[in-house]
Amino acid sequence: MTTSALRPELDDLRTRVSGTVTGREEPGYDEARAVWNGMTDRRPWAVVRAAGVGDVVPAVTYAREHGLDLAVRGGGHNVAGNGVVDDGLVLDLGDVHAVSVDPAAATVRVEAGATLAHVDAATEPYGLVVPSGVVSSTGIAGLTLGGGVGWLTRPHGLAADNLVSVELVTADGRQITASETEHPDLFWALHGGGGNFGVVTAFTFRAHPHGPRLFAGNLVYRQDRWGRAWAALEEWTRDLPDAMTAITTTMTPPPIADMGDEPLLLVGFTWASADRATGEALVGRLRELAPPDEEEVGEMRWVEWQQAFDPVFPKGVRAYWRNTSFDRLDDEVIDVLVRRGAEQTWAGTGFDVHHMGGAFGRVPEEATPFPHRGARFWLNIYGFWSDPADDADRIAFVRGLSADMEPFATGGQYVNFQGLEPAGHRAFDPRAVFGPTKYERLVGVKRRYDPENLFHVNHNIPPG
Numbered sequence: 149m150t151t152s153a154l155r156p157e158l159d160d161l162r163t164r165v166s167g168t169v170t171g172r173e174e175p176g177y178d179e180a181r182a183v184w185n186g187m188t189d190r191r192p193w194a195v196v197r198a199a200g201v202g203d204v205v206p207a208v209t210y211a212r213e214h215g216l217d218l219a220v221r222g223g224g225h226n227v228a229g230n231g232v233v234d235d236g237l238v239l240d241l242g243d244v245h246a247v248s249v250d251p252a253a254a255t256v257r258v259e260a261g262a263t264l265a266h267v268d269a270a271t272e273p274y275g276l277v278v279p280s281g282v283v284s285s286t287g288i289a290g291l292t293l294g295g296g297v298g299w300l301t302r303p304h305g306l307a308a309d310n311l312v313s314v315e316l317v318t319a320d321g322r323q324i325t326a327s328e329t330e331h332p333d334l335f336w337a338l339h340g341g342g343g344n345f346g347v348v349t350a351f352t353f354r355a356h357p358h359g360p361r362l363f364a365g366n367l368v369y370r371q372d373r374w375g376r377a378w379a380a381l382e383e384w385t386r387d388l389p390d391a392m393t394a395i396t397t398t399m400t401p402p403p404i405a406d407m408g409d410e411p412l413l414l415v416g417f418t419w420a421s422a423d424r425a426t427g428e429a430l431v432g433r434l435r436e437l438a439p440p441d442e443e444e445v446g447e448m449r450w451v452e453w454q455q456a457f458d459p460v461f462p463k464g465v466r467a468y469w470r471n472t473s474f475d476r477l478d479d480e481v482i483d484v485l486v487r488r489g490a491e492q493t494w495a496g497t498g499f500d501v502h503h504m505g506g507a508f509g510r511v512p513e514e515a516t517p518f519p520h521r522g523a524r525f526w527l528n529i530y531g532f533w534s535d536p537a538d539d540a541d542r543i544a545f546v547r548g549l550s551a552d553m554e555p556f557a558t559g560g561q562y563v564n565f566q567g568l569e570p571a572g573h574r575a576f577d578p579r580a581v582f583g584p585t586k587y588e589r590l591v592g593v594k595r596r597y598d599p600e601n602l603f604h605v606n607h608n609i610p611p612g
């Protein structure tokens with residue numbers, strides 16, 4: 149950032165925006181700066197809680213004119229804590245979350261502060277859905293700009309794959325819309341390139357007929373059946389229809405889940421089709437291959453299923469995450485997953501294996517920045533503990549499993565499942581994440597829309 153001769157004044161900023169401005173030493177400051185990851189303890193100069201889209205241009209202009217680092221916040225879930233910045237300005241869009249549905253066109257316009265819960269609540273009455281993630285308090289903005297992986301990735305692709313257009317404010321304060329026909333290169337970059345190119349004020353998504361009830365649930369395995377369950381998944385996932393998505397989790401559930409205190413393996417699935425009989429038959433096949441100890445399976449409201457894991461991830465828990473793509477689920481990999489799964493005799497870490505492919509896998513690699521479309525599986529290793537005294541152990545667990553999987557990794561890294569890495573320790577390397585060709589294209593877009601790197605509090609793509 150360049151330093152500026154202008155001295156930032158809270159009262160000056162207050163005259164320019166309609167929303168609330170909270171500075172240091174003012175009531176509500178700690179609440180205003182807090183983000184989801186409780187390990188993030190940054191002290192911005194001020195937080196603007198925008199009252200509406202109209203606050204975005206003045207806040208961006210203020211940060212630029214005064215040489216302030218600018219953090220842009222949607223749902224505040226960023227695992228690396230990028231929704232807040234030391235000594236700079238936070239633009240928090242959390243109150244700007246209107247969602248409007250056009251049922252005839254099957255499109256949904258979503259303001260950038262909306263959470264997944266806001267989007268699901270608005271689309272459910274129309275029997276429509278926008279593919280997103282699996283924890284409903286996550287912000288649609290950060291999720292979509294990084295990609296957006298969830299229960300509907302196989303039938304409908306990433307959240308970003310369903311973008312029709314994106315309205316945003318650029319670093320020089322212009323309000324523009326990016327789509328296939330307007331600013332098409334910028335539109336491409338917004339499919340996984342993160343918050344590097346401007347402040348999004350609204351997304352328009354394609355929606356899909358869905359539910360509102362659907363067949364979903366969890367098959368639950370205790371430790372002595374894990375090896376068989378993983379082997380069954382290897383076989384079962386080979387020829388699944390797109391409508392079936394499975395996310396397999398190993399963790400000791402937290403006490404609120406009321407599932408005992410030993411580590412469990414849960415095969416969660418979503419069948420995104422009205423053809424219940426075929427979904428039942430597919431789950432029956434998995435049961436034959438690996439009989440579960442327990443199960444909770446049936447027809448349920450989509451919005452309930454989308455919120456089922458929310459209580460595990462309350463705001464303020466401590467978190468350090470890593471992820472990798474991989475293709476093999478053979479004995480060597482199963483050995484790692486079983487051994488590391490059993491280490492989790494505590495509640496507070498977990499890991500998910502997402503089965504990919506389907507519509508996600510058919511998008512050509514160069515069509516979006518999102519990396520490694522060909523990966524069969526994606527492993528996300530995560531933390532959700534609460535005592536700082538546990539930091540070292542929990543971080544060591546995440547790093548240990550990540551290191552064990554390195555020989556099998558196919559090179560994919562998903563920025564949204566990426567925690568904060570200390571300096572010098574596996575720092576975010578955009579060239580490696582996106583690959584040289586897509587990286588150069590992203591840099592070109594960055595140079596055109598943000599040559600001074602105003603938007604750098606993110607997984608940054610420097611303009612060079």
Ligand code: FAD
Pocket residue numbers: 183184220221222223224225226227229230231241260261280281282283285286287288289290291292293294295296297298342343344346347348349461564565605606607
């Ligand atoms: P914020 O911290 O508000 O923002 C994150 C970053 O996004 C910002 O630093 C900024 O760079 C950018 N940004 C936010 N708003 C804007 C805007 N208006 N304009 C421009 N840039 C903006 N991801 C998945 O794909 N699938 C999941 O199922 C999933 N589950 C999750 C569950 C939990 C409990 C958590 C903590 C995260 C999960 N994630 C998931 C990861 C999530 O997608 C990322 O953490 C994402 O960054 C969160 O977006 P946010 O808007 O809530 O975060």
